[in-house]
Amino acid sequence: MKKSLFMGTLAAAGLAAGLAGAATLDDVKAKGELACGVTTGLVGFAAPNANGEWEGFDVAVCRAVAAAVLGDANAVKFVTTTGQTRFTALASGEIDMLARNTTWTFSRDVDLKFTFVGVNYYDGQGFMVPKELGVSSAKELDGATVCIQTGTTTELNLADFFRANGITYEPVPIETNAEAQQQYLAGACDVYTTDASGLAATRATFENAADHVLLPEIISKEPLGPLVRHGDDQWGDIVRWTLNALITAEELGVTSANLEEMAAGTNNPEINRLLGTEGDLGAMLGLDADWAKRAIAAGGNYGEIFEKNIGESTAIGLARGLNAQWSQGGLIYSPPFR
Amino acid sequence: MSMADQSAPRDSFRLSMLLYDTRYRSLTIQVVFFILFMAGFAWLINNTIQNLETLGKDFNFGFLSSRAGYDINQRLIEYTNNSTHGRAMVVGLLNTLLVAFLGCILATILGVIAGVLRLSKNWIVGRLMTVYVEAFRNIPVLLWILIIFAIMTESMPPPKDFRGDEATAAMSLWETVAVSNQGIFIPRLVPASYFWVFFVLIIAAIFVIRYLRKRAIIIQEATGVRPGTFWQSIGVVVIPLVAAYFAISAITTKNELTFIVATEQSVENLVAFSEIAGRINYCHAPNSAASLSGLRYLEANELDYSRREFHNTSASIKEFIGGTCNAIVVDSADAAVVADSLSDGLRGNATAVTVADTVMEGRAFEFDVPELTEKGIPRFEGGLHLRNSLIALWLALSVYTGAFIAEIVRAGILAISKGQTEAASALGIRPSRTMRLVILPQALRVIVPPLISQYLNLTKNSSLAIAVGYMDLRSTLGGISLNQTGRELECMLLMMLIYLVISLAISVVMNIYNTRTQLKER
Numbered sequence: 001m002k003k004s005l006f007m008g009t010l011a012a013a014g015l016a017a018g019l020a021g022a023a024t025l026d027d028v029k030a031k032g033e034l035a036c037g038v039t040t041g042l043v044g045f046a047a048p049n050a051n052g053e054w055e056g057f058d059v060a061v062c063r064a065v066a067a068a069v070l071g072d073a074n075a076v077k078f079v080t081t082t083g084q085t086r087f088t089a090l091a092s093g094e095i096d097m098l099a100r101n102t103t104w105t106f107s108r109d110v111d112l113k114f115t116f117v118g119v120n121y122y123d124g125q126g127f128m129v130p131k132e133l134g135v136s137s138a139k140e141l142d143g144a145t146v147c148i149q150t151g152t153t154t155e156l157n158l159a160d161f162f163r164a165n166g167i168t169y170e171p172v173p174i175e176t177n178a179e180a181q182q183q184y185l186a187g188a189c190d191v192y193t194t195d196a197s198g199l200a201a202t203r204a205t206f207e208n209a210a211d212h213v214l215l216p217e218i219i220s221k222e223p224l225g226p227l228v229r230h231g232d233d234q235w236g237d238i239v240r241w242t243l244n245a246l247i248t249a250e251e252l253g254v255t256s257a258n259l260e261e262m263a264a265g266t267n268n269p270e271i272n273r274l275l276g277t278e279g280d281l282g283a284m285l286g287l288d289a290d291w292a293k294r295a296i297a298a299g300g301n302y303g304e305i306f307e308k309n310i311g312e313s314t315a316i317g318l319a320r321g322l323n324a325q326w327s328q329g330g331l332i333y334s335p336p337f338r
Numbered sequence: 339m340s341m342a343d344q345s346a347p348r349d350s351f352r353l354s355m356l357l358y359d360t361r362y363r364s365l366t367i368q369v370v371f372f373i374l375f376m377a378g379f380a381w382l383i384n385n386t387i388q389n390l391e392t393l394g395k396d397f398n399f400g401f402l403s404s405r406a407g408y409d410i411n412q413r414l415i416e417y418t419n420n421s422t423h424g425r426a427m428v429v430g431l432l433n434t435l436l437v438a439f440l441g442c443i444l445a446t447i448l449g450v451i452a453g454v455l456r457l458s459k460n461w462i463v464g465r466l467m468t469v470y471v472e473a474f475r476n477i478p479v480l481l482w483i484l485i486i487f488a489i490m491t492e493s494m495p496p497p498k499d500f501r502g503d504e505a506t507a508a509m510s511l512w513e514t515v516a517v518s519n520q521g522i523f524i525p526r527l528v529p530a531s532y533f534w535v536f537f538v539l540i541i542a543a544i545f546v547i548r549y550l551r552k553r554a555i556i557i558q559e560a561t562g563v564r565p566g567t568f569w570q571s572i573g574v575v576v577i578p579l580v581a582a583y584f585a586i587s588a589i590t591t592k593n594e595l596t597f598i599v600a601t602e603q604s605v606e607n608l609v610a611f612s613e614i615a616g617r618i619n620y621c622h623a624p625n626s627a628a629s630l631s632g633l634r635y636l637e638a639n640e641l642d643y644s645r646r647e648f649h650n651t652s653a654s655i656k657e658f659i660g661g662t663c664n665a666i667v668v669d670s671a672d673a674a675v676v677a678d679s680l681s682d683g684l685r686g687n688a689t690a691v692t693v694a695d696t697v698m699e700g701r702a703f704e705f706d707v708p709e710l711t712e713k714g715i716p717r718f719e720g721g722l723h724l725r726n727s728l729i730a731l732w733l734a735l736s737v738y739t740g741a742f743i744a745e746i747v748r749a750g751i752l753a754i755s756k757g758q759t760e761a762a763s764a765l766g767i768r769p770s771r772t773m774r775l776v777i778l779p780q781a782l783r784v785i786v787p788p789l790i791s792q793y794l795n796l797t798k799n800s801s802l803a804i805a806v807g808y809m810d811l812r813s814t815l816g817g818i819s820l821n822q823t824g825r826e827l828e829c830m831l832l833m834m835l836i837y838l839v840i841s842l843a844i845s846v847v848m849n850i851y852n853t854r855t856q857l858k859e860r
Contacts, residue, residue, distance in 0.1 A: 084821050091393075091826065112824035113393055132498075133715060142644060144715050145520055150807065151821035156407045159419035166619070166662055168646060170520075170717075171409045173807040173818075187496030188519045188726065190715050231393060 024096050024228070024235035025286060028069055036062035037081045037095035040176045044201040044310040044318075045101055046078075054078045057309040058099040061120060061226050061243060064295040065097065068242045068287060073298035082175055083151035087112055090229060097239050099226040101195060103153045113230040117240035120225050120302075122322040122331050124218035125157050126196035128203060131211050133190060138217040142167040147180045147189035149173075154194050157220040177202060195222050197310065197318055204315040238285055245292040247334040248274055249301035251325055256300040263293050274337045281337060302332065390827070399832070401823040402427065408818050410809045412725060416649035423819045430814030431836060437731050437810065438797040438840075444736035445796060446789075449743025456748050467744065474741035480802050482738055487730035487806040494519040498716040514707050516718050522729060523708035526722040530590040530627035530699055535582050543575045550574070586702035593699040595628050596673040598680065600664040600688045607694045608641055611665070618643035621654035621663035624720075627700045629654070632667035633720075635697040645719060658690075659683035670696060727808035731800065739796045743789065750785035751777065782855040790848040794841050801837070811836060 028034050038046035038058055046056040054062075059078070067073040079095050090098045091113070101123070102108075104116040127138050135141060138161070148155055150173040162169050172189045174180040181202055184192040192199065196218060203209050226243065228236050249255070252271050254262050263275045272278035276289030285291065299305050306323065310316045324330025356366045390397060402424035409419050414432040417425055456467035474482070495507035497518050509516045516523040550567045558564040597608060599618075605611040612618050620636060622645045623629040629651065636643045646663040648654040658666050659680060668676045673692045680690035708721030754777050762772040803810040804817060811833060820829040 084817055087821065087824060088826055091824075107822075108824075113395060135715070140714070142714065143711065143717055143719075145717065150813070151818055155409075155818065156822070159407055159409045163419065169409075171411050173411075173809065173813065175804065175807070183491060186491045186519060187498070188491040190717075229393075 024232045025069065025238065028096055032070065033075045033077050034062065034066040034069065034097070035077045035079055035095045036065070037079050037086055037089050037098040037100055038062065039100050040080045040082060040178065042101065042177050042198055042201050043205050044314065044316040045197070046099070055309070057121065057305060058101065058226075060299040060305040060309065061099045061246075062097070063298045064246055065239055065242045067298035068245075068291040068295040069238060071294055073294075083149045084175070087114070090114065090227070093229075096235070097226055097228050101198060101224045102227055103195075103222045104225055104227075105153060108227075114227045115230055115233075115236045116225050116227045117236055118225050118243045119223040119331075120243060121197060121223075123195040123197050123222040123224050125154050125193060125220040125222060126199050126218055127215040128184070128192045128199045128212055129190060129215060130187075131213055135215070138215045138219065139165055139167065141169065141191060143169065144190040145170045145172055145188070146191045146193055147172045147174050147183050148193055149177065149180060150175060152194070153220070153222065158193055161219045181205070195224065197224075197316075200318055201310065201316045204317070234286055238287065241285060242292070242295050244334040245274060245295050245337070246302040246305065247325075247332055248337055249292075249296045250303040251327065251334065254296060254301060255304060256297060259293065259297055263290075270337055386827070397827065399825075399828055401819070401825050401828070404823075406819065407822070410814065412728065412809055413649065416653050423815075423823065426819055427811065427815040427832075430809055430811040433808065433814075434797075434800055434803075434810040434812075435840070437728060437735070437800050437803070437808065440732050441735040441739065441796050441800065442793050444732065445739040445743055445792070448736060448740030449792075450747050452740060452744035453747025454751070456744060457751060471741045471744050474737050475745075479734060479738040479799055480805060482734035483730050483802055483805055486734050487726055490521075490726040490729055491519050496520070496716075497710060497718060500710050501716045509708075514705075516708050516710070516721075518718065519726070520717065521723050521725040523718045523721045523723055525705040525707045526624060526720070528625060528627045528630050528704045528706050530586065530702055530704065531593065532586045532589065533703060535586060536579060536702075539578045539582055540575070543578065546574045547571045583702045590627070590699045591701060593628075594670040595632065595667040595697050595699055596670040597632065597693050597695045597697075598658075598666050598668055598673060598677050598690050599693055600658065600661070600680075600684055600690050602687045602689075605691065605693060608636070608639070608665070611693060612641050612643070615664060616642075618665045619663040620645050621658045621666040622647050623649070623651045623654045624706065626651050627704045628667055628669075630704055630706055631697050631700045635695065639695075655680070661685055661688075667697065725808075727803065727806040730806050731803050731808050735796050735799055739792050739799075742792050742795075746785055746788045746792065747781075750781035753784045754780045779855070780857075783857060786848065786852045786855055790845060790852070793844050793848065797840055797844060798837060 036059075038054065038056075041047045042056070044056055046054060046058045049055050054076075059076075062076050062078070063073040066076045079089060081089050081095070081098070081100055086098055086100055086102065087108075089095050098114075099120075101121070102116075103123075104119065108114055109116055127141070129135050129141075141162075146158065146169045148158060148171055155171075155173075158169070158171070169191075172183065174183060177194070177198065180192055180194070183189050185206070192202070194202075196214065199214055203212050203214070206212060226239055228239055248270075252268065252274065254271060254274070259275075262271055263277065265277050266272060269278060273281055275293045276282050276291070280289065282289040282291045300308065303325075306320065307313060310318045312319060320328070320330060322331050324332060326333040356362045387397075403422050405419075406421055406423045406426040407419050408426070410417055410426065410429050412433055413429050414436060415425075415429060417429045452467045452470055455463050456471065458464045458467070494517055497516075497520060499505060499507040500509065500516065500518070507518070514525050547567075550570055554565050554567050599605065599608070599611045599615075601611060601614060603614055605614060608618065618636065618641055620633060620643050621629075622633055624647055633645060643665070646654075646657065648657050648663075654663065654666060657663055661684070677690045677692050684690060706720045708718045708723075711717055711719055758776055758780065759772055762776045763769075767775070800810060801812040804813050807813070815829055815836075816833045820826060823829075
């Protein structure tokens with residue numbers, strides 16, 4: 001029994017590593033669907049809607065990639081992952097890409113052997129407290145009980161922040177956002193900390209959202225973006241340039257409304273290259289000429305995806321802020337399509 | 339081997355005999371299977387190594403000595419986020435062992451009671467136990483863990499309900515125990531100096547009691563009358579302990595302590611210091627009565643302070659030097675020397691100076707009673723914090739495993755034939771002694787072996803801790819450390835190895851006990 005257990009683990013590890021080595025693009029095409037790792041449910045970023053269809057800001061990236069590669073934005077198998085399981089799922093080949101509010105850090109990129117293909121949301125860690133706690137700054141949180149999703153960078157930032165400010169706290173490790181929400185609302189923890197966008201999204205689902213405030217301190221940089229495994233650069237390029245296509249589309253004014261019209265040919269050579277009417281960028285990626293057009297058609301350009309899922313018109317109500325286009329004073333910037 | 343085999347000519351060995359000769363066939367098959375098995379094993383290892391190489395990952399345990407960077411709420415040993423992943427692993431391991439130990443004890447108590455009562459002639463009691471056993475062992479333990487956790491967090495009052503004039507919740511048991519949705523807070527026993535004397539006395543008492551028992555048996559065998567040992571045994575335990583309590587208290591209540599503070603300006607007393615520093619951050623070691631007395635002094639003099647708890651006195655001295663806290667108590671006798679030595683390590687211009695405030699150490703042991711903070715975030719300070727995660731895991735594992743143990747105990751008792759009881763009655767032995775001297779020793783032979791596997795089950799089931807965020811081995815080494823370092827294979831193998839060792843250790847200990855309860859045949 002003990003021996004077979006040991007062998008089972010070795011076999012699983014061996015098999016997993018074996019899968020990881022193969023060309024992901026071929027695998028995805030052979031399967032006919034893209035396995036995309038998402039959160040277990042964070043409204044606005046990735047959560048099933050009333051009809052059971054996944055939607056959200058991260059989900060839109062998955063759909064765009066599926067549309068670019070397979071021609072069908074619905075050919076995605078959404079695999080829910082927790083903060084703890086996500087990297088194992090990606091490293092083992094269970095998922096082809098991970099789009100799950102994952103912070104781009106040095107050790108994840110270098111030591112964990114992942115390739116972050118870009119940033120789709122510039123975030124930072126914040127704190128949410130009930131108004132009645134009477135706290136207006138995170139530095140007043142001495143002795144607070146803090147709910148925190150385990151296995152995330154927030155855990156480390158939190159420890160650093162409290163150490164640097166010489167105050168103490170009691171961590172309550174939680175596995176998923178839903179559980180954290182439940183614990184927080186029950187008052188089992190005084191504070192909930194995670195990325196500010198996640199806090200806003202969580203607060204939006206509360207019955208009395210106005211009773212809770214986000215503290216002004218943002219204690220970390222959290223560039224969130226999709227990632228793939230090391231070792232398959234072609235696949236990495238596909239995901240990277242699909243994301244860039246969405247961003248460039250917004251910059252160039254290509255929207256889901258005028259997409260067909262633009263795809264017929266324009267005076268702007270970059271739009272033509274993006275949409276495949278000029279040049280052979282698609283072939284360079286190992287895809288056909290219309291790949292970017294399909295990706296944009298899946299959910300609109302970056303700005304449309306933002307507005308539809310987490311923008312100011314939604315319950316989550318996030319301003320573009322850092323996530324505006326570079327030309328609008330933000331950090332969202334795509335390398336040129338050339 | 340028959341005679342015919344023995345007389346077969348040795349020189350006529352042919353290769354085909356390996357297959358067709360019954361003398362060799364079984365050996366051949368075993369060898370072939372062994373080779374295949376090893377080849378499969380080698381293939382797996384080779385495959386793993388190759389694939390790790392393709393991924394560019396190496397296999398080493400160096401990460402265990404790098405900084406962990408995360409905090410753990412329940413720590414049985416000193417641990418901060420500056421400690422290593424290896425230490426985090428040990429903290430997790432100790433938490434696993436703690437819940438397994440507590441669980442095994444409670445499960446045994448519940449199981450024995452339920453098992454005996456299930457045989458009760460009282461219809462209601464018997465059926466109630468049946469309901470307990472069937473309900474608990476037929477529902478997955480994970481559900482019990484989650485249910486108890488949900489009850490603790492959802493239906494207990496939050497600490498803020500305990501505060502103010504319109505408090506809707508109150509502490510129970512004469513204001514000593516707080517049941518809140520952040521866990522249960524109970525008084526903590528805090529030892530003063532010379533506390534080890536109590537342990538010495540208890541060990542001595544055990545030897546004396548054993549001697550008394552032996553003497554009783556000798557007298558019983560010589561005269562047929564067994565002298566009572568009960569009151570002597572109690573006396574041997576209680577009298578020295580009470581005497582020691584008063585003796586030690588007489589010393590420690592006269593033991594004077596002095597506050598040392600870290601300051602850049604010269605200060606006379608704590609009042610002046612709190613004005614300069616803004617707030618006193620008191621270095622508190624929860625397991626030291628001296629430290630507790632210092633805390634009570636701050637409280638009694640209404641100074642503005644906040645307590646910084648560290649694992650023990652040496653840890654709080656380390657943090658005093660590190661600057662996390664700025665006031666500490668030490669023995670007055672060597673206060674000046676300690677202050678000098680602490681000054682060397684302090685950052686900046688700060689020096690450690692003794693102030694005029696002194697306090698007495700207190701009695702041989704004191705109780706640190708939890709209390710609600712008066713200002714700031716409502717929470718309980720002091721005492722022993724039993725977190726919801728620990729309570730949920732402990733109770734759920736105990737009631738679940740207890741249901742299985744109840745059945746084992748019942749089976750053990752039923753296995754002893756009724757004739758044994760009747761024979762004992764015929765000899766005039768009282769029912770309670772019949773149980774203790776006749777039934778139970780025989781029943782234990784049946785009970786102990788399956789009990790071992792229940793203990794093993796409970797220990798392994800404790801890895802479900804992750805469901806409620808209990809920081810056990812699975813949550814530290816197999817959870818956060820694994821996630822932060824990306825060393826899946828190493829962490830998993832290490833974790834498997836540790837669980838294997840724990841299980842084998844339990845097995846060995848219980849098997850030794852089992853051999854002792856076995857039927858002794860002469």
